[in-house]
Amino acid sequence: MIYETEMKHLARCVELASMAVDSGNPPFGSVLVDETGAVRYEGHNETAGGDETRHPEFEIARWAAANMTPDERAASTVYTSGEHCPMCAAAHGWVGLGRIVYASSSEQLSAWLDELHVAPPPVATLPINQVVPGVPTEGPFPTLADALRELHERYALADRNKT
Template identity: 80%
Template sequence: MIDETDMKHLDRCVELAAAALETGNPPFGSVLVDEAGAIRYEGHNETSGGDSTRHPEFEIARWAAANMTPDERAAATVYTSGEHCPMCAAAHGWVGLGRIVYASSSQQLATWLNEMHAEPSPVAMLSINEVVPGLPVEGPFPVLAEAVRELQKRYHRRQA
């Protein structure tokens, strides 16, 4: 179950997603928190430059592999505004990161994109556990998912 601290980190992810939107990127934001509760890394999508792999969850996996021990990675939690795509879920699994908590799900995003008549994702919208079975995941959370939906709407209006 999530607690007040988890919600604080998810709120920060939504703030980071808004920051991504303001820089012309798709609105996704993520935070890596270690076992002691310290924020070790945070970021947002940086794909507007043409590199579609610049997702914050993928950047977290790279950073964690270079800066944390395997035990530290396993005990850490990744918070994110949107459920990991298959690329990010795989990176998360390969570096051995722990729990994931997300505000909105891939299925929600797929529904929203369809409702907005936006381009669908170029990769399958799989759940994290379809990519990394057994990984502890929690989400979505309706109160924050609606905020993420609004950010997605703003982004896709700009793209039309």
């Protein structure tokens, strides 16, 4: 069950995704929240420089491994604008992070990219639990779908205009 506070974290993820687009990056944003409700880390995609591993969920895993105990990681929640890709899901699992709450699903992303005539990513868009079985997940949240689709459209248009 999702609570008002959790929707605020998801709304922040959408804001971070918008910031990503503003800086020339794909629209993904994520927030790491500990068991007390404190935001411990937040970020957005930073792949525009050429390093396609600079996803916010992957950065959260790296940060958490360096700054949190295994128990703190397990009790935390990662909120994210889009369901983790397989690389990020694996990183999440390897460092032992807890629950994942995502605003939009891999299935939605695939459909949006197809509608926008954008080539699919080089890595399959799989549900998190196909990569990391047993990690508790919640999502998607239809109330955020329109805003996220618009961000993907904005990014696709900006990316086409670069060439």
